Amino acid sequence: MYTILVIDDSPSxxxxxxxxxxxxxxxxxIAEAFDAYDAREKIKEYEPDLVTIDINMPKMDGVTFLRNLMRLHPMPAVVISGESVRGNDIFDDGAVGFIPKPEAGESMISFGERIKDNLLNLTFLLKRYTLKKPKAKKQVKTKSLEVNKKNHPDLVIPLKKAALMxxxxxxxxxxxxxxxxLLKVFKSLTNNLPPIVITQHIPYGFSKSFADRLNDNSSLNVAQAETGMILENGHAYLAPGNMHMTIERTAGGNYQIRLLDDIKVSHHRPSVDVMFRSVNNTVGGAAMAVMMTGMGDDGTIAMKELYDNGAYTIAQNEESCVVFGMPAKAIQAGAVKDIVHLDEIAEYIIDFAKNKRR
Incomplete structure (x- = not known):
């Protein structure tokens, strides 16, 4: 069953x-919202598989909300509004469906049939582009933001002694x-860099299209990660939207991707903490870790482990973050060497590759 958040300013x-x-x-x-701001909180609380959006709403119109939604938290969205809004290019803005509201004289039965037909026609897309992830075996809760092992969830893979560089x-x-x-950073990266691994909190089904978008806007070869991929210079690998991504060393000394369908860590799957810890176990002080904009504290524990192991760590500064959450927690934990504006992150990565930053 697919869960839906209905967004409309009219109670009736x-x-x-x-x-x-x-x-x-x-x-x-699963929930209802009366405007865009209420919807934002309900999406975070309920994590619906799909939202329906009215265009004519107070405070923020539906088109603006749709654009922000696709930019910050991409997910399937169906517009239910007046027929005239179709000229607003809502499909270009990210909508996957449009249902006109009933006109004068139209029966509610007819309106209901249009809703049913539209949603049922989307089920094949929802199977591919849905937020519905495999159920976690156990939901893990964090009770403290301090870097203290007993107050944080198990990071799925154990921390090993500092790996050989x-x-x-x-x-x-x-x-x-x-x-x-990330798009802004990747547009400025050169193609002669060490392998890059990325964990972006993104719904299942959207990670592949986002990897393709990064690939189209970068000189690097970017792909959604798959188990068994050997990491190559000039390539970047994005964690799928419902799997943890880890890195292992092969017998030949290469780095290889292994995906884990395991419990959520720091409330997320994929988790930055899981990826960072595996990088620490495998690469040690030869790694560079970058913490960018985001809500919460995912990645803080393992970034501190990387920092303590001699890795080079940077965090995006508050001024250039959409949400100064994850970078702030990493900075507060003493896990960050340099605090960097978004516009400078690509330069720092390139300098690290050239041994100019440690």
Whole structure:
């Protein structure tokens, strides 16, 4: 069953849409929101598989909200609004469906049938582009933001003794605001860099298209990570939206990707903490870790481990972050060597590759 958040400023229209959706066996309305700001909080709280959006809303119109949603938290969205809004290029803005609201004289039965037909036609897309991830075996809760092992979740893979320094690798973690920020960084990177691994908190189904977008806007070869991939210079690898990404050393001394379908760590799968720890175990002090914009504290523990192991660590500064959460926690934990503006991150990565920064 797919869960839906209904966003509409009209209580009566929310009730009508909710009742119609709940009558469809494959769908359930998990929450309602009366404007874009309420919707933002409900999305974070309920993590729906799909949202329906009205265009004419107070405070922030639906088109602006849709654009922000696709930029900061991409997910399937269906516009339910007046027929005239179709000229707003809502599909170019990221909508996967459009359902006109009933016109004068149209029966609610007809309106309900259009909702049903539209949603059922989207099920094949939702199977591919859905937020519905495999259920975690156990939900892990963090009780403290301090870097203290007993107050943090198990990081899935154990921390090993400091690894022998291997070949360089660059690891990047990001969340809210990371999609556009990563695009900006990757446009400025050269193609002669060590392998780059990326964990961006992104819904399942959107990570492949985002990897393709990075690839199209960068001189690097960017791909969604798959188990068994050997890391190569001039290449970057993005964790899938529902799997932890780890790095292992092969018998031949190469780095190889291994994906884990395991419990959420720091409330996320993929988790920056899991990736950073595996990089620390495998690469040790030869690594560079970059913490970019994002909400929460995912990555803080393992970034401190990397820092203590001699790796070069940087964090995006508050001024250039969409959300100064993950970088702030890493800085507070003493896990960061340099604090860098978004516009300078690519330069720092290139300098690290050239041995100019340690």
């Amino acid at each position: 229209m929310r009730r009508i849409i909710k009742d119609m959706i709940n009558s469809i066996e494959e769908f359930e309305v 291997g070949k360089k690798i660059i690891a990047i973690g990001s969340s809210t605001g990371g999609v556009e920020s």
